Amino acid sequence: MKKVLITGGAGFIGSNFCNINKDKYEVTALDNLFLGDEKNLDPDIKFIKGDACKMEDLDKVGPVDYVVHLAGTSSAPMFMGDGLIKGYMNSIESFITVLEWASKNGVKKVVYASTSSLYGNNPLPLVETQEVTPINHYAVTKRMYEYSSACYNKVNPDMDIIGFRFMSVYGPNEEAKGQFANLVSQFCWDMARGLAPVIYGDGSQTRDFTNVRDVVQGLTLAIETDKKLGADVFNIGTGRGTSLNEIIEALEKAFNNGIKAKYIENPVKEGYVRGQNADISKIQEVLGYEPTVKLEDGIKEQVENIRLDRIRQTSSDNLR
Ligand SMILES: NC(=O)c1ccc[n+]([C@@H]2O[C@H](COP(=O)([O-])OP(=O)(O)OC[C@H]3O[C@@H](n4cnc5c(N)ncnc54)[C@H](O)[C@@H]3O)[C@@H](O)[C@H]2O)c1
Known part of the structure; x- marks a missing residue:
């Protein structure tokens, strides 16, 4: 059975990923409970209270084949006021630490959350080929994820790092x-x-508005595909x-x-x-995704x- 680490695994999207996939994969949820809640997870799921910014906490997970990185400061209002520096530090540090940990530990693929917020008020439908100019700090952090992934993947082409611009998930x-x-x-x-x-x-x-089950579908298809995707980025929406x-x-x-x-x-x-509405033709064609x-x-x-x-x-x- 494939072993998958889900950072932010007790959060909204992370817990849905774990609960839906607990019989398909050996899942480990890692979360510092900043916003997540262990009660979101089915009781038989392996949970580690830990910080994705800390190598020593990631080391507690043991070997895995795949990482789904969802930990981070997860919306634009969290970056307001006192949240600004903490928001940047947490999101960027956790992402880079997870990539470092994953590449040192022979992880095959990292799948991570970017965001549709990157598109701001771009013309509709929102498509991956559009130029994006992030209009808030939260979106800036996600654009940094996408840039860092491209750099990482050049140095370490064996490990795909695939980003998903989730639309409005409920x-x-x-x-x-x-x-x-x-x-x-x-x-x-x-x-x-x-x-x-x-x-x-x-x-x-x-x-x-995209149901979380369809977001989980997209992330799972990315794990399952045999296609080499490098550091590609996909919309997930309806x-x-x-x-x-x-x-x-x-x-x-x-x-x-x-x-x-x-x-x-x-x-x-x-x-x-x-x-906001996404052009989803890329994820449909490359990964076979369909909103359900x-x-x-x-x-x-x-x-x-x-x-x-x-x-x-x-x-x-x-x-x-
Ligand atoms: N919900 C949406 O509509 C949406 C849209 C676009 C992108 N995203 C992204 O998807 C990801 C998951 O979002 P969500 O809606 O489930 O939010 P969430 O806040 O419920 O999940 C994030 C989880 O990460 C945990 N966390 C934060 N920092 C951590 C750290 N350093 N170490 C370990 N755990 C940490 C939190 O406790 C939380 O449980 C986030 O990266 C978010 O930015 C969400």
Whole structure:
């Protein structure tokens, strides 16, 4: 059985990867629990509380064939104020440490999270060949991942380092992210508590809401492929942009509790993303990826499985 280390394995996407793939791979989840929660992981999954910035913590994992690197400071608002230096240090240091550790330990492939935030307000659909100019510090760190991967792969061409620009990911196990969670989750939690979800502007802004199971699908295909991909980068999304108004409409129907969204002037004056939908033809052609979870099904599942007791802190009225 292939051995896979998932850094950030107790986080939102990492825990879904581990839980879905626990019978397919021998998975080890490493997480410092900065935002993750061990409860996200099925009890039989090997968990190591450790820091991806520390070689000695990575050494506790033992030999693995593949690394899925998801640890890091995982959204733009975390880089605000006091979070700026810590955010850069954590994201960059963990990535480089993991690459060093992986290349010294004969890892075959590293698969990592980049982000769609790199595209900012580029013309739609967002495609990997577009020029990108990161519009926030979070996106800068992910662009650095992509550049570092290309350098690493030149020196060590045996180890592929494949990046994924995730679109807007939603799904189970996001409670520990609290105020940094996806809008689908935040709106859901507000409505479940009888609070009005807060929409910035008129709600016509779109996001390519992608169920976490499809993100796991893309990462798994990257592990499984025999193709040499070097330091290539792929979008993962659905190829469709959905407006916040459409999400609210679906949630109002699902909850049917009379709670209506509250619309406020957008407080984010610079760099607010108006629209998002990915061109997914590259990942379809190269890896055989196809989105499988329809948004209405994903939202229904989200509403049915609300776990308010697990939320650390939240409100949909935060900068995003
Ligand atoms: N969720 C999205 O919509 C989305 C979109 C694009 C990219 N991403 C990227 O995907 C990755 C996973 O995101 P997520 O949504 O699951 O976020 P998350 O915050 O739930 O997961 C990240 C996990 O990494 C852990 N962590 C942070 N620093 C660490 C360190 N130094 N050592 C060990 N563990 C550490 C955190 O405790 C957390 O559990 C992140 O790199 C994020 O930037 C997420």
